[in-house]
Amino acid sequence: MQILDGKYVSEKLKVEIAEQAANYLQRSGRKPHLVAVLVGHDGGSETYVASKMRNCEKVGFKSTLVRYEDIVTEAELLLKVAELNADEDIDGIIVQLPLPKHIDPEKVTEKIDHRKDVDGFHPINLGRMQRNLPSFIPATPYGITLMLKEYGVETAGKHCVVVGRSNIVGSPMSILMARNTQPGNCTVTICHSRTPDIKKFTLDADILIVAIGKKNFITADMVKEGAVVIDVGMNRETSTLTKSGYKLYGDVDFENVAPKTSWITPVPGGVGLMTIIGLLQNTLASANKQVY
Ligand code: GUN
Numbered sequence: 001m002q003i004l005d006g007k008y009v010s011e012k013l014k015v016e017i018a019e020q021a022a023n024y025l026q027r028s029g030r031k032p033h034l035v036a037v038l039v040g041h042d043g044g045s046e047t048y049v050a051s052k053m054r055n056c057e058k059v060g061f062k063s064t065l066v067r068y069e070d071i072v073t074e075a076e077l078l079l080k081v082a083e084l085n086a087d088e089d090i091d092g093i094i095v096q097l098p099l100p101k102h103i104d105p106e107k108v109t110e111k112i113d114h115r116k117d118v119d120g121f122h123p124i125n126l127g128r129m130q131r132n133l134p135s136f137i138p139a140t141p142y143g144i145t146l147m148l149k150e151y152g153v154e155t156a157g158k159h160c161v162v163v164g165r166s167n168i169v170g171s172p173m174s175i176l177m178a179r180n181t182q183p184g185n186c187t188v189t190i191c192h193s194r195t196p197d198i199k200k201f202t203l204d205a206d207i208l209i210v211a212i213g214k215k216n217f218i219t220a221d222m223v224k225e226g227a228v229v230i231d232v233g234m235n236r237e238t239s240t241l242t243k244s245g246y247k248l249y250g251d252v253d254f255e256n257v258a259p260k261t262s263w264i265t266p267v268p269g270g271v272g273l274m275t276i277i278g279l280l281q282n283t284l285a286s287a288n289k290q291v292y
Helices: 006-028 043-058 074-086 105-111 123-130 139-150 170-178 198-202 254-260 271-287
Strands: 033-039 062-068 092-095 159-163 187-191 207-210 228-231 235-238 246-249
Touching: 006 043, 006 139, 006 271, 033 043, 033 074, 033 271, 043 062, 043 271, 062 074, 074 092, 074 105, 092 105, 092 271, 123 170, 139 170, 139 228, 139 271, 159 170, 159 198, 170 187, 170 207, 187 198, 228 254
Parallel strands: 033 062, 033 092, 159 187, 159 207, 207 228
Antiparallel strands: 235 246
């Protein structure tokens, strides 16, 4: 068993991104600029957005956080997005999800100019990704592909089982793994909450990507000997033992599953750190006009 080390890969790629950001600054006299919109005070969202902003600064990007209380109206938020779309000093816009119930995330996502949609959630970007055209690729699936590439994990011809069909991870991940690209060229199965007997499918997976949001959902009896296991789970439980006041658990029972695998991502220290890299790469590509 070998670890797909998100800490190592993300630090290495951040050095490369910082070099490119410095070049960009020299050429253009400005820094790539990411704006994050955060509504309310969800604990997970606070942590993720703070980390995105911190990492932007680390690699020499400009970052701006726009905050709203959760009483903000949908109309106000849409107006803000329109303003950010029109601002020529902004390369990337993300609106952190989830949003409060009275705001339709689809409306907000579609309002973001697809040329600044560095989350890759806009239907234009998703459609272009599926067609293998230049597009922004959702950060978590993008980060996972960068990690597989870094370690030279062979995917062509393999059976990839994706557990979870979210717009953010499962659905775009399944598209990427089926595409005629490297990594990719897999036979893909998507399992979700309405799949009877998920184990039947996971046991046949050469590559198992789990994004279901349930601690220890994948147990050792569900994994084939020698499989590659990617754990996207970010399940937070309050804990008095850590400085942050919570402890992070993946969707995979790492301790018992790891010995059966060829490669596996830990939580923390795996996919979460790569998500940031996906976002930084998209923002840099937007500044460099490499996509649109
Ligand atoms: N919520 C969970 N993951 C993400 C993400 O990658 N982007 C945004 N905007 N919200 C999220």
